[in-house]
Amino acid sequence: MGASVTTDALAQSAAYPYEFLIMDQAKEKSTMVDPSEIIQKLHLAGKSRIVEKDSHQGMRVPAAEHVLRKILGDLSNEKLMRHKGSILDDARDLFLQADPAWLLDCCQNDMSDIVQMYVNFTAALIQYSGLPRCETDSGELPDDAYELIPERACNVAQTLKALLSKLQARPEHVMPHLTMVSPESVLRVIVPQMVIFCATHCEEKPWTNAASRLAADELLAATVQAVGCKTVTQLLCGSEEEGRGALGAVLHLMKPQMNKNTWKLSPATKHVFWWLLQKVRRPWLAEHLDVVLPPSLLFSDDYRTENKILGVRCLQHIIDNVPAAELLQYNRAQVVYHALYSHLYTPEASLIQNVLSCLLDLLPLIEKSHVIRGQQRANHYDKVFCLILTHMEVEDKIPLRRVYAQNLPIFTERLGIMVVRHLKRLQRVILGYLEVYDGPEEAARLGVLQAFQSMIQQAWPRMSIRLEVLLKSLLKFIYDMATDQGPTPPHVKEELLQDATHCLILLNRCCERKVTVLLEGVRQSCKNATVLDCLQRVQQDV
Numbered sequence: 001m002g003a004s005v006t007t008d009a010l011a012q013s014a015a016y017p018y019e020f021l022i023m024d025q026a027k028e029k030s031t032m033v034d035p036s037e038i039i040q041k042l043h044l045a046g047k048s049r050i051v052e053k054d055s056h057q058g059m060r061v062p063a064a065e066h067v068l069r070k071i072l073g074d075l076s077n078e079k080l081m082r083h084k085g086s087i088l089d090d091a092r093d094l095f096l097q098a099d100p101a102w103l104l105d106c107c108q109n110d111m112s113d114i115v116q117m118y119v120n121f122t123a124a125l126i127q128y129s130g131l132p133r134c135e136t137d138s139g140e141l142p143d144d145a146y147e148l149i150p151e152r153a154c155n156v157a158q159t160l161k162a163l164l165s166k167l168q169a170r171p172e173h174v175m176p177h178l179t180m181v182s183p184e185s186v187l188r189v190i191v192p193q194m195v196i197f198c199a200t201h202c203e204e205k206p207w208t209n210a211a212s213r214l215a216a217d218e219l220l221a222a223t224v225q226a227v228g229c230k231t232v233t234q235l236l237c238g239s240e241e242e243g244r245g246a247l248g249a250v251l252h253l254m255k256p257q258m259n260k261n262t263w264k265l266s267p268a269t270k271h272v273f274w275w276l277l278q279k280v281r282r283p284w285l286a287e288h289l290d291v292v293l294p295p296s297l298l299f300s301d302d303y304r305t306e307n308k309i310l311g312v313r314c315l316q317h318i319i320d321n322v323p324a325a326e327l328l329q330y331n332r333a334q335v336v337y338h339a340l341y342s343h344l345y346t347p348e349a350s351l352i353q354n355v356l357s358c359l360l361d362l363l364p365l366i367e368k369s370h371v372i373r374g375q376q377r378a379n380h381y382d383k384v385f386c387l388i389l390t391h392m393e394v395e396d397k398i399p400l401r402r403v404y405a406q407n408l409p410i411f412t413e414r415l416g417i418m419v420v421r422h423l424k425r426l427q428r429v430i431l432g433y434l435e436v437y438d439g440p441e442e443a444a445r446l447g448v449l450q451a452f453q454s455m456i457q458q459a460w461p462r463m464s465i466r467l468e469v470l471l472k473s474l475l476k477f478i479y480d481m482a483t484d485q486g487p488t489p490p491h492v493k494e495e496l497l498q499d500a501t502h503c504l505i506l507l508n509r510c511c512e513r514k515v516t517v518l519l520e521g522v523r524q525s526c527k528n529a530t531v532l533d534c535l536q537r538v539q540q541d542v
Helices: 007-015 035-045 066-076 077-099 111-128 149-168 183-201 210-226 232-237 246-258 270-277 286-300 305-321 324-343 347-368 378-393 398-434 442-457 465-483 490-511 515-525 529-540
Strands: none
Touching: 007 246, 007 398, 066 077, 066 111, 066 442, 077 111, 077 149, 111 149, 111 183, 149 210, 183 210, 183 246, 183 270, 210 232, 232 270, 246 270, 246 286, 270 286, 270 305, 270 515, 286 305, 305 324, 324 347, 324 378, 347 378, 347 398, 378 398, 398 442, 398 465, 442 490, 442 529, 465 490, 465 515, 465 529, 490 515, 490 529, 515 529
């Protein structure tokens, strides 16, 4: 290490100030100095392009590969756990001071070895800020288990950002005899790890704070810029000009963590997967369907409600962004349908809302229009609708009643004329819900009034034989709302009365104006101005 530099080498170093850092590096493999000493030498060497002879004495350093391997070994040493913060500082200073030519020099080694060394180095950095292993069946840890994670994540993000800045830069001077790894080849293999790291720490979670989230966001922005992309979606999906993005490599890295035995070992796994999935839409998601579908089904099959909801949301994103032909192939759509249908037996309002929304997106793919095809047999719509009515008839929890009522109109509309198969039960459910107050917002009664209108429109030929029952129920509801002194806000009452009045108008139209005749007697005996106003609107409808 202390060998003097020749006059020719000194002269050449005036033009290439970092050449002395890479001369005779093969002779340096047997000796390793403290990384902090090397950083000091890099700092001194970079102060001026013209370096005096005395400043070169004893300043030659090993190849970047050897220095980084030394730091990598220290990061992997459990005995040095307390000192890893300073080790990261050394790594960050190394990247800030070193010249890109030195960092990418192969030093008579195989290029793939240098690339793999950077992969291992990046993985070790990220592992330092990794979440503790979770051995509980819940897949969650107490918040105090993450106490050290935000600070570590900040340090790792800053170190990786310094590395990116060097890979993104280009050496000012490259020696003719120097063999360098291309920055693109290094970026290509470390970007997937950086994306996973950023996705882990960029959102508000128990293991993040404002500083760590900001550091992760900045690193993600630097990563996008380093690979020449404009958005995270472009980074993941690629473009027609540049080809495929990093999503395939990212999912490949995550795959071992997303099977039934491993996905709960890290609380971040499911959140990183969901973050990635949201960034990818048509037409790119179809290419990765076989990779993203199994974890989504796995999450939805968990016993915890929050995991079920996350899984259902993943499934809905897949349904919305993958072509129907791909979903129907190999009975994938049927598998998803059965997974969703089983959740309809769960008495959790938030889960049922997500499941019904997902089913409404999935069922059109499975069932083509039965009206066009003249189909008469019961289908998946009938099966789901029948189960919804069964639950609605006996449900006494207000949140669940609201969810069912809000989704009832669209299912009724989707069934079309075939709703007559369920007309008796549907009528019973609608009229029963109209009699029950469900809070100032009246979400359930507003929903069933919409379903009432849809029922009349879709099954209008059957309304005349049910006119008496339906008319009595609507008139009773209108009178109750007109005389109600409860906490329901006026604008909600007005909306309820408008919807009920519209039901009367629809009944009048499909029953050959019989409603108008029947309401004459009511108008003569009723003194309530609100009720009379509603009846007047029915009379005026032409």
